[in-house]
Amino acid sequence: MTEIIKTMLAAVEIELQGQVSRLDAPRTKIYHEMLTYHMGWTGENAGPEATGKRIRPLLVLLASAASGGNWQSALPAAAAVELLHNFSLIHDDIQDNSDKRRGRSTVWVKWGMPQAINAGDGLFVLSNLAITDLITSYPAEIVVKAAQILHETCLDLTRGQYLDISYENRLDLGVEDYWPMISGKTAALLSSCCQIGALLGTSDESTLEAYRSFGHYLGLAFQVQDDILGIWGNEAVTGKSVASDLVKGKKSLPVLVGLDKKGKFAQRWAQGPIQPVEVEEIAQLLASEGGYGYTQEISKQMTDLAINSLREADPQGEAGDALMDLADKLLKRES
Numbered sequence: 001m002t003e004i005i006k007t008m009l010a011a012v013e014i015e016l017q018g019q020v021s022r023l024d025a026p027r028t029k030i031y032h033e034m035l036t037y038h039m040g041w042t043g044e045n046a047g048p049e050a051t052g053k054r055i056r057p058l059l060v061l062l063a064s065a066a067s068g069g070n071w072q073s074a075l076p077a078a079a080a081v082e083l084l085h086n087f088s089l090i091h092d093d094i095q096d097n098s099d100k101r102r103g104r105s106t107v108w109v110k111w112g113m114p115q116a117i118n119a120g121d122g123l124f125v126l127s128n129l130a131i132t133d134l135i136t137s138y139p140a141e142i143v144v145k146a147a148q149i150l151h152e153t154c155l156d157l158t159r160g161q162y163l164d165i166s167y168e169n170r171l172d173l174g175v176e177d178y179w180p181m182i183s184g185k186t187a188a189l190l191s192s193c194c195q196i197g198a199l200l201g202t203s204d205e206s207t208l209e210a211y212r213s214f215g216h217y218l219g220l221a222f223q224v225q226d227d228i229l230g231i232w233g234n235e236a237v238t239g240k241s242v243a244s245d246l247v248k249g250k251k252s253l254p255v256l257v258g259l260d261k262k263g264k265f266a267q268r269w270a271q272g273p274i275q276p277v278e279v280e281e282i283a284q285l286l287a288s289e290g291g292y293g294y295t296q297e298i299s300k301q302m303t304d305l306a307i308n309s310l311r312e313a314d315p316q317g318e319a320g321d322a323l324m325d326l327a328d329k330l331l332k333r334e335s
Contacts, residue, residue, distance in 0.1 A: 063197025160184020
């Protein structure tokens with residue numbers, strides 16, 4: 001990890017804690033604790049493993065600095081995207097009935113669903129408040145534009161989540177149905193991180209579009225890779241059971257490829273839920289019918305598009321080098 005990234009990450013945590021402290025009042029101490037717990041700062045096993053990698057705020061700050069801006073001034077925007085991301089995680093955990101998040105009990109398990117919904121709502125509102133704090137360093141029109149990008153991203157996230165949930169019980173889906181869903185669930189926020197960051201560094205429209213495009217394809221590549229790891233990944237590296245995606249019936253890209261083939265995999269899928277003891281055999285069957293090879297090729301295509309867009313953005317300085325390095329690591333991950 002480079003020095004600039006270490007410095008940025010430390011500053012992000014301070015900014016996030018400051019934003020969340022708006023709820024640190026006598027009558028809402030437990031409410032505040034729910035948020036600090038979810039953010040990874042308090043409770044059992046608190047620390048770096050519980051906070052996550054903070055990739056999204058880092059993209060904001062690096063894009064800002066690499067396009068000519070002052071990254072310290074962009075910290076409220078970095079906090080806003082991370083708070084938005086964590087709002088979606090709390091609600092996702094409820095909707096997916098997930099009892100663990102980064103190895104710890106989820107908020108709804110500890111405090112119940114009604115309060116967890118409220119905690120997610122609180123993070124959503126804090127995100128919107130954080131973006132307005134940019135007004136101390138930027139002209140009003142820039143702040144409004146940044147807020148508009150953030151709000152449109154919120155809508156895209158809900159669209160993607162709607163599609164993801166609605167796909168669970170549908171049997172008529174194909175590969176073409178995959179892209180609108182992940183464009184909302186995964187790519188939209190990464191795209192807005194890069195676009196907002198660049199907006200706080202430059203007014204050049206072609207540069208802004210290149211950063212937006214980079215984030216979009218980064219998100220698509222990231223999700224496609226996640227789909228591969230969710231079936232064929234190394235559990236010791238990913239920390240996630242490769243049985244889960246197939247057992248849960250997740251409509252990932254490899255699965256949709258297999259269903260489109262209408263072969264033995266599709267026949268087995270139509271018979272009902274896949275059992276854990278079948279996972280290895282079914283994964284091999286899916287690979288033999290092209291699910292693995294096709295998805296790997298798509299991952300490469302999205303990766304190339306992301307890198308080409310970033311090169312077009314032409315990030316400068318130490319932050320530019322760090323952004324190129326981060327992109328390379330994210331696009332070649334094994335976990």
